[in-house]
Amino acid sequence: MDLPFVVATLTRRGLLTPGRPIRIASQLGALRRWGWSLAGELRQAAARDPGRTAVVDESGAELTYRDLLDRAERLAKSLRGVLGVQAGDRIGLLCRNHPGMIEAMVATTLLGADAVLVNSGLSAAQLATVAEEQALEVLVHDAEFADRLPGLPAELHRVDEARQEELVAGAQPGDLRPPPRDGRTIVLTSGTTGAPKGARRPTPHGFGPLVSIIDRIPLHVRHTVLIAAPLFHTWGYAALQVCFALRATIVLHRRFDPAATLDALAAQRCDAMFAVPVMVQRLLEVPPPSRRPPLKVVAVSGSALPGGLATRFMDAYGDVLYNLYGSTEVSWASIAGPADLRRAPTTAGRPPYGTRLRILDEEGRPVLDGRVGRIFVGNEMLFEGYTSGAGRESRDGLLDTGDLGRLDADGLLFVDGRADDMIVSGGENVFPSEVEDLIARLPQVREAAVIGVPDPEYGQRLAAFLALHPGETLDPEAVREYVRHYLARFSVPRDVVFVKYLPRNATGKVLSRELRRYYG
Template identity: 45%
Template sequence: MRVEEQIVVSASMEDVWKVIEDFDEYERLLAGITRWESEDRRRRGQGARYQIRMEVGSAQVGSLVEIVEWDPPCDLAWTSITGLDQRGRWRVREQDDGRTRVSLRLRYQAPGGLLGLVSDRVASPMIRGNLRETLKRIKQAVEGEGNGMSENTPGLAQRAVTYAGRGIHAARTFYSAGMITVDRPDRFLGLIQALRKWGNTPAAGYAAAAVRYPDEDAIIDELGRLTFAEVEDRTNRMANAFADAGISEGDQVGLMCRNHRGFIESTVALSKVGCTVLYLNTAFAGPQLAEVVKREKPKAIIYDEEFTELLEDAGKRRKRFIAWHDSDKTDDPTLDELIEQGDPSEPVPPSEENEYRAVILTSGTTGTPKGASRSQPTSILPAAAMLDRIPLKARERSLIAAPLFHSWGFTHFTFSLLLSTTIVLQRKFDPEQTLAGIAQYRVQSCPMVPVMVQRIMQLPEETRRKYDTSSLTSVALSGSALPGELAIKFMDAFGDVLQNLYGSTEVAWAAIATAQDLRAAPGTAGKPPIGTILRIYDDKGREVPQGETGRIFVGNEMMFEGYTGGGSKEVIDGLMSSGDMGYLDEEGRLFVTGRDDEMIVSGGENVFPHEVEDLIAKMPGVKEAAVIGVDDEQFGQRLKAYVVTENGGPSEDDIKSKVKSDLARYKVPREVEFLDELPRNATGKVLKKELKKRHEGEEDGGEGDEKSSEDRKAEKAGK
């Protein structure tokens, strides 16, 4: 595999050469190199040999290399004698404007036959990134800007590793997942052509699967089944019909659909056109939709008929298409009509600069939802990191219960593209119908959000036992906190099939807890997967000791590009804030203690609501709890708890006594309010902004929908 990158430096060839020939600085300048030492003390010139070593996670990959070309100030080349097979070359050339063009080329080959070939392919984009980083450092060193590297900057240093070893690991992971198989030559050629034509997009995933598995099920939903060949044909027609309707590459299109074939087919068709797709939350209210659409400015909106009234304002002066409908006649054209009228020929792929992008909205639990733009990953290494922790296999069946518009549901849709998964979809979540679907279609994977697991466990035991769910190998959760006790109860009922991913729309993922992690340390978010760096920093940007709570920062290939409305998350040394607080235990497992903007200072003490919520939620008779910070004249801030009970449950005094005895006096809620249910968004996150509004309304003399504290408990007991 050959990779080459170039950069232009505002300096003479001789000045550039002084940096390139200084091998003593290679450990600092070459991204990912941890050792570059002379073997024979011959520091310069042709024939000199060097022991080099690259850090790949916790592994070390080494080679003995020899300088085979030395032509100051123009060319320098080396080749490996032992170890990883590689050849490198510097080329320095003067430009007409007096500046210098510097090229760095690397040829390499990983061992291992087919696995080595796949390793080379998946590592290539990451190798290219390392070359770019190295050239950037060379430019900074020559032009005198400084490279900003130090022993206290682990983020950039660790992210700039050479990924050849990760490529080998990825290849082995993909082989274990059944992704690497021996195909007929014509099918293998078709697979390569699809990837070259469409890149790492949904269009490529279904085009490749249509070649390899044309007559096998791609989608099963309430309308029936579609094969991969049928999806390929239907999305070709739909893409051409979109183009005929005036939707062009580079346009943005909003998509507001529940979990059904229309969501998937629209996404695939729009990726063939080269559009940016804005995924709209089906739980949005009309004004919120209008605000998001006004900010994002999509050219068209594809929606389910049930959302017609909600989109009355947001859909004005925009092209509109209906995905799912129950009416015989609709005001706007339907996707079925587009498919029927569309040209079946394969669309012309979009230009690279207009390749498909996804805009996933943040949950909006603390304010107006923001659009988080993310390109397709430059390699499939991030998938390897996930598959290393979540046991998904090629050609399995996956019932995606999590909403597809949510980053977690969308992640599993993305996995289905790599694994040629048969996707089973139900438009709305129902706990018993989910179990029925698992049993009927012998589903192996069922990604959910934690509140869905909670609702399944609230079903009577005899109802749960009606359905044979023994086919399940993975129930991967994300989207909100997973109480440790709930995880244990679910695994006791359904087996050790649970995994929990912690992340955010902005950073993608930070840590993954396996079933073994969840049993060993209930409540943990797990450990960072390969290729992900996780650090805990204090308010001044310094890394905190193990066990100490601080702000969570993450680095990986899947971090978002910024909010579509402008701005981004805080970044320290190349690592991005997740917006949460947490700590690492002695095993390196992450525990999330709450949002960094939820921490309150009460009487000079830092208090995190999350730990108080967990304690209250574990009390007998408590169904769920949420805790917020409220203003307090004496202490500055105090906590207020909102509690949902069942079968009587504890009193306000019981709750306060429990917190005081198990945690600390300053963590005791000032008051406890009992509710019938907590306000949640579509993915199960508690809407604390609604609880704060409720509290502020009560402070202003308004009345909530519920009576509070012991009055409500007494009234409930008297019924």
């Protein structure tokens, strides 16, 4: 670790400012005893800023850091004393963004149990599969998901919001000690192409991961941050970790609504927002606020930025957009700041501190700048493998992201899409994302998706699915002619299908398998 760089970054972001000696000692003691898990991060925040508002929900109800820690500890004691949860057990969390979700995540960590973050978009059958494959002992869930529970094992403890309140209120007195093992956070992959897999996330071992993010994304101590990205998603979970470390005030809404989000950003005077790209796109579709929210940072991740979105958003809200490219398996790979996005709106940016990135060919050899290859990434937060025992290909300590991309002469990364999304049409390699990005720039198009479908003559062909803005029309041949003007003939979509909306999962990713149903 480059100690001078770490110290300089922490100082710039306000983490090394003077404070009451007894609180600083308590803060450092919490990290020494509990480590850099959610439990340790919450404890250090409560030690340094106990009376600061930790979380605000959509009703305006607030919890201080002291209160949030107290409730998480009470829940942990009851989970252990009443439900018998021990270190190493697995607790599933099927919740939207609200304080109870955070309490359950921290309580699980306090016990050294593994938190399995369950995607709220899973069907009842998928949930039953997850419960069995992940060997869940307890499922903490919002009441609205009760209809998905009948297929779960009878012995699985179910804890809805009312039961969670009972467990918090009925906790027995006594102290909690650091568990014999660190609990792991298991994030379920998005499942856009099949059943979700459980990816074991490591616990940070120091300031390195935090510094990697806040060096490039200017978040500061005691910022007010709206986390719109789902907390069960890697990006939402990362946002929570960063907020705890910065002793930020976290604003949460159970569901994303663009108008309500704009109101909250203004009312809470939010300095920052964590979101997925489709949320940023939706903010541009509602009437702009009379006064621009005081945002300094809008950090997005989870999927590619559609063509022109970065520029349009910054024109409306200022040069505050930061795009992090990463995955559940590699955490982060690169970050693009406003200057990068002004220059190249679809870039994924550059690797941050402590991150290595290489573009390799099929034999593992580096490719020349501008050539497309497989993206490999190395940093200290690579995942520990899937819970099934499977892993990902690794070369010289770098992990395969599963994406294809290229570096330009200035070192900016461009992601061309998933390796398994590339199609071969008439002997030519075609990247659907390039066509999708181009079509998304048409002013009539609200959102677009391009996929490969079987073709008896060419093997595969492109099909474009377009959702238009209300009142707009487009002719399919006009779309094809537009693409033909900018790209090679084999990139022109043979099929142009107009839909009301694109099917997406709970994290905003387009479900390609749903689109392929148009072709049987």
